Amino acid sequence: xxxxxxxxxxxxxxxxxxxxxxxxxxxxxxxxxYDAVIVGAGGHGLATAYYLAKNHKMTNIAVVEKxxxxxxxxxxxxxxxxxxxxxxxxxxxxxxxxxxxxxxxxDLNYNVMFSPRGVLMLCxxxxxxxxxxxxxxxxxxxGLDCRMVTPAEVKEIVPIINDDPNCRYxxxxxxxxxxxxxxxxDAVAWGYARGADAMGVDIIQNCEVTGIQREGGKVVGLETxxxxxxxxxIGVVTAGNVSTVMDMAGVxxxxxxxxxQALVSEPIxxxxxxxxxxxxxxxxxxxxxxxxxxxxxxxxxxxxxxxxGSFPALEHTVAALVETFPIISRLRMLRLWGGIVDxxxxxxxxxxxxxxxxxxVNCGWGTGGFKAIxxxxxxxxxxxxxxxxxxxxxxxxLNRFQEGRLIxxxxxxxxxx
Numbered sequence: 376x377x378x379x380x381x382x383x384x385x386x387x388x389x390x391x392x393x394x395x396x397x398x399x400x401x402x403x404x405x406x407x408x409y410d411a412v413i414v415g416a417g418g419h420g421l422a423t424a425y426y427l428a429k430n431h432k433m434t435n436i437a438v439v440e441k442x443x444x445x446x447x448x449x450x451x452x453x454x455x456x457x458x459x460x461x462x463x464x465x466x467x468x469x470x471x472x473x474x475x476x477x478x479x480x481x482d483l484n485y486n487v488m489f490s491p492r493g494v495l496m497l498c499x500x501x502x503x504x505x506x507x508x509x510x511x512x513x514x515x516x517x518g519l520d521c522r523m524v525t526p527a528e529v530k531e532i533v534p535i536i537n538d539d540p541n542c543r544y545x546x547x548x549x550x551x552x553x554x555x556x557x558x559x560x561d562a563v564a565w566g567y568a569r570g571a572d573a574m575g576v577d578i579i580q581n582c583e584v585t586g587i588q589r590e591g592g593k594v595v596g597l598e599t600x601x602x603x604x605x606x607x608x609i610g611v612v613t614a615g616n617v618s619t620v621m622d623m624a625g626v627x628x629x630x631x632x633x634x635x636q637a638l639v640s641e642p643i644x645x646x647x648x649x650x651x652x653x654x655x656x657x658x659x660x661x662x663x664x665x666x667x668x669x670x671x672x673x674x675x676x677x678x679x680x681x682x683x684g685s686f687p688a689l690e691h692t693v694a695a696l697v698e699t700f701p702i703i704s705r706l707r708m709l710r711l712w713g714g715i716v717d718x719x720x721x722x723x724x725x726x727x728x729x730x731x732x733x734x735x736v737n738c739g740w741g742t743g744g745f746k747a748i749x750x751x752x753x754x755x756x757x758x759x760x761x762x763x764x765x766x767x768x769x770x771x772x773l774n775r776f777q778e779g780r781l782i783x784x785x786x787x788x789x790x791x792x
Contacts, residue, residue, distance in 0.1 A: 377573045379484050399565060400444075400572035405579050408605035409437045411759060412597055413612060414584050414620060416440030417449040418560075419737055419744065420612040421567035421578075422752020423759070425483075428574035430753070431760035436576050439599060441583035445564030448614045451682070451714030452745045453637050453659070453671040455650055457494045457555035459521050461510050462782050464770035465723060466517045471767060472750030476558060479749060485566030487558050488664070492649045494555035495524075495532060497699070499544035499655040507550040521552045535646050535702050543698060544655050557650060557661055563748055587624040587734070594624065594733040610735045610759050615680065615715025617738040626729050628738070629720060629776050633674040634681040634713040635742045636688045640706040642666030656695035660703075667709060670696065674716060674742060684711035716742050723782040726755055726768040735759050736773070 458469035586598035672692030
């Protein structure tokens with residue numbers, strides 16, 4: 376059992392210049408066999424392992440990662456947390472995640488820096504205004520705390536915004552979720568890793584999967600760069616790389632991989648204390664605790680596996696936001712990066728069993744996976760443990776593409792899906 380982090384442990388270790396802190400998680404060699412193996416040590420994979428151990432008492436499990444823990448999209452996003460989606464299945468999974476975020480620091484005994492600062496989605500065209508009114512009605516029926524706000528209220532919430540009625544894209548109003556916000560991406564991954572490790576889960580980094588072994592219609596193990604691992608249950612949670620991993624088991628995925636880019640400015644004094652999404656101009660912005668403006672936009676318009684930024688995407692995103700937030704025109708860029716996102720045709724995730732017995736997949740979160748981490752891990756762990764879809768996960772099955780039961784979030788998700 377790991378010692379709890381507290382003000383008392385902080386004070387005690389300060390007396391020894393912080394030399395006696397234990398490692399947050401182990402780096403074990405893989406065992407020959409596990410009850411279940413999760414492929415991918417990002418937020419979703421680690422959350423799945425944590426809830427498998429905590430909720431279902433499955434502790435003989437492993438998480439294998441080809442790189443380092445949290446080095447994929449979990450560490451490459453803009454940390455927005457919200458649940459104001461349009462369709463009922465989407466509202467259910469994202470609201471579960473948002474509600475779990477509220478107590479996640481206490482649950483994990485690790486500060487994930489959840490900040491319910493509010494999420495403001497601007498309406499800058501009449502079409503967008505009507506679309507958000509529709510979403511507002513759906514959210515109100517689902518019991519969410521969201522509301523439409525006037526241009527004057529937008530200016531009060533975000534004083535730096537350009538509210539000139541004669542600008543190219545005037546502010547007609549906004550859709551506001553006051554209990555949405557942000558979290559610290561690496562802290563979420565580290566907290567889940569520490570929690571899973573404390574319950575006996577093996578987290579094996581630098582262990583690339585090279586093959587999935589099958590006997591008939593069942594999985595029996597994984598081939599990795601650290602040897603063969605026997606298991607009867609495999610959960611694949613590898614975001615933009617899910618197609619290549621699932622292909623090893625002969626399962627074709629309805630996924631396209633694209634690069635999503637983001638950047639941060641140099642640190643400045645606090646100027647914005649909520650998340651603002653301007654979907655019409657294709658950009659969104661918040662401010663980190665260090666003072667950096669965190670800025671993101673849409674995905675690249677072509678399929679690729681790049682994790683690098685590009686100047687055309689940077690120019691498009693910043694140019695779009697400068698008119699809405701004139702203050703940012705004077706700032707210098709500090710960092711620019713990209714992540715490989717997994718896009719489905721209906722812009723909704725896949726949480727599902729597969730035609731191969733013992734093989735499960737969790738993917739398709741597109742550009743909005745961070746906000747869903749706790750809820751995704753909760754329902755995916757339940758699906759793996761009980762070999763049937765969790766009620767919240769059931770609408771997101773692979774079979775929906777064959778049956779035409781699409782969960783269309785392409786409009787409601789907008790730029791920051």
